[in-house]
Amino acid sequence: MNGTKKVESSLAAKLMEIGFSCTRCGDCCRAGSGDDNLVMVTPREIRAISGFCGLQAADIAEPYPESVELPGGRSVTFGRVLRRRPCGDCRFFSGSSCLAYPVRPSICRTYPFMLDGDELRVFPCRGLGNPLAEEEALCIARDLVRRSAEEEEEAGRIRAILPGVPSRPGRFLVDSEGVSER
Ligand code: SF4
Incomplete structure (x- = not known):
């Protein structure tokens, strides 16, 4: 068994111990369910949803609601x-139901779980504690490992792009594919 498979298999065992089965309550998609339903979405995920739903990128996603102020009158939003x-x-x-279900972002695909480094974080969800079959647990474990690697890659690209934010005052958006003016 290679390293990744070992990680996935031990993660799957933890998931089975916790137990989970989606009850389709929609709490993670709705406002006011006690947890934040803000879903970060990558450019690649936006393109996938666009292809599936036939919507323009601007109708799918908007800049992250908070921004960081940089010297020189620049305001930068990430993602x-x-x-x-x-x-x-x-x-x-x-x-x-979710109108984008087959191409939903990885945050939705893996909720209520997340990998924080090697640590498994679990968010509030009515489906926790329900029996979870080994095959399903392995699928979630693979999605979690993939999501974690993709997030790391996205963050690395954003760090590399950041110095390219123009020096003039303005409102800019930085994602893993470049800088744009807002
Ligand atoms: S994309 Fe789908 S699964 Fe994700 S929050 Fe929206 S409705 Fe829920």
């Missing part, structure tokens, strides 16, 4: 989040 309706629900949440 984008899925758009939400005025009520705060995700714009893809409909009834009890």
